[in-house]
Amino acid sequence: MKTIKKISIFILSLVLVLTLVGCQQATQTISTAYGLDNYQTISDRNLSDEDLTILSTNRIMSSTVEITSNFTFSYSQSFGGFFEGSRTITNSASSKGTAFFINSDGYLLTNAHVISLEKYESLPDFKYVERKISINFAESSLTFNVSIIDYDQKLDLALLKIEDNALENIQYLKFYNLTDPAHSSYKTESAIKLLYGQSVLVVGNANGYGISVTKGIVSAPLRYFSDSNNQKTEAIQIDAAVNSGNSGGPLSNMYGVVIGVVTFKVVTETSESLGYAIPANVVINYLNSLENKVTFHTTNTYNDSYTN
Template sequence: MFKNIKRAFLLIIVIAVLAASNGGCNLLKQPQSKQNSGQDQAGLLPGVGPDTVADVVSLASPAVVKISTRVTSRGSSDPLFSDPFFRQFFGLPSQPRQEEGMGSGFIISQDGYILTNEHVIDGASSISVTVTGFDRDLEAKVTGADYDLDLALLKIEPGRDLPFLNLGNSDQIRVGNWVIAIGNPYGLDHTVTTGVISAKGRPISVSDRKYENLLQTDASINPGNSGGPLLDLKGEVIGINTAISSQAQGIGFAIPTSTVRQVLEDLKNNVSKSRPWVGVQVRTVDNELARYLGLDRAEGAVIDGVIAGSPAEKAGLREWDVIVEFNGKKISNADELVAAIKNTQAGQTVNMSIIRKRQLSQLTLAVAEKPQNIR
């Protein structure tokens, strides 16, 4: 019996040695710690760690700034002084009025370049930036702006190196990845909200500005958040918070960094992208319009209006003309026409096919540069 016990004891020792040399039995193997794999897990799970979001915010917040603007307009805040009869009777001239605006931005280089939205600084006569660690606001100059993309690059002179954020790769972000928004909604500086990427490549229109490739998120974005960063869990910027849906909650939009990278050098060097312009207002031909115009099918972009002096007027385009081909590209709807125009260059001459009074006609049009006073 003693020999049996001795054999059993030796067998246990042998098994233990083998297990140690092979890394342990799979059934007993403990999971590896994920404490040091934050980057591998970033953007995938909310449970990267209890302090992951707090750590990202702590590192990123000093590079997020508040942007204050002043716009000079004519008139008075008192509605009586806006009445032309009142002004004429009392001989009062229209007085300049200072209007204030607010938004967000973030520093992208230690020497003080700041990214924000174009609509945050549009029309501003002066721009000041509140930077963490400075006891006064810093004056900012616009180095470049793109109305269509709604992007602007500012420059401040801080006198010392600044903390800054890195631009991440928005193409690699996935629907469902966690994101963090930091900004100044309603003037409440450095407000933090979290959420996920709800969708990618969203096209939306806000007023007369048409966005084509936005990130959609349910992280709360409010007035004043515009221009602030949308961060992944590595602390890299994957979008610029831009717009919210006025008809729903939990639907916000951000310009992806893939768009920013394409124009960043142009913004830094104040190089304006060509804005090709035709000078028409169009809408898609639907079934009702097709019947009214006597068309065989509901296809094309119908002209609602032609701007005086525009390339369209010079080419002979008229209201109710239906554009079915532009520069060799078939046009099925208004969006396709807008895209086709954007793919041309100012000064380029293109051929067009139109339907006018049920007859197919050909026109030649010289695309122009869009005037600054036309949005």
């Protein structure tokens, strides 16, 4: 039996209340592109493997945060008997995951399932009563509120923003340009600029214990999964340990450049957990699609051909 497990940490509690919620989104403008304009590569490739791992991990961790989502939501529940009718149930729930900064204006990426309750949204008359999302850095109790700019549950991606002026000198990560859409073999494995066995780093809030790092390899540069509507989803398969709470964290090459966003693991009766990440080219296309909500002035992806 194969089970796909989205890997945020989720807690649910139950109360009875009746309430409503409203939501309004405004257009945002980003003054610098996602990714660092003057990105400094780790150019000394004579570093030992250990030193390179430590240096890149420090870069990634400075841009990666723990994320906590607290939800209150309501839905209708029918009951029978002599007084047949319905009542409103109000639940509270929370989840923990990972997010990372993608530009100096305080925009972050994570998974949609970290900041939403997709499996409950099909309940009758479902409504979000309150949705509060906060972040904190590793080994820090100081929290910052973030707002939702957009999320796509099919892609399992969400764009968030920290409150204006909440942080100064934000450190952020850049995306590696995995493939060229103009290439004749675009979206085929031969066009993906990742190698079998290429070393990778996963940084995230594993098991909700705080930010940590694991190291592994690319097991397969490109996999496809089909949903219930037979829509294909692309993923990078990795053997680096992926645990509950890693959702939304960066998957990076050994130079601290993002090649994917960790999203789920597959558990079978005969194998260890297999980790998967949303490829960077899918993430970039998603960000580019948000022109009605966010203005990205340039797309400074990192195009160095050396990836391992």
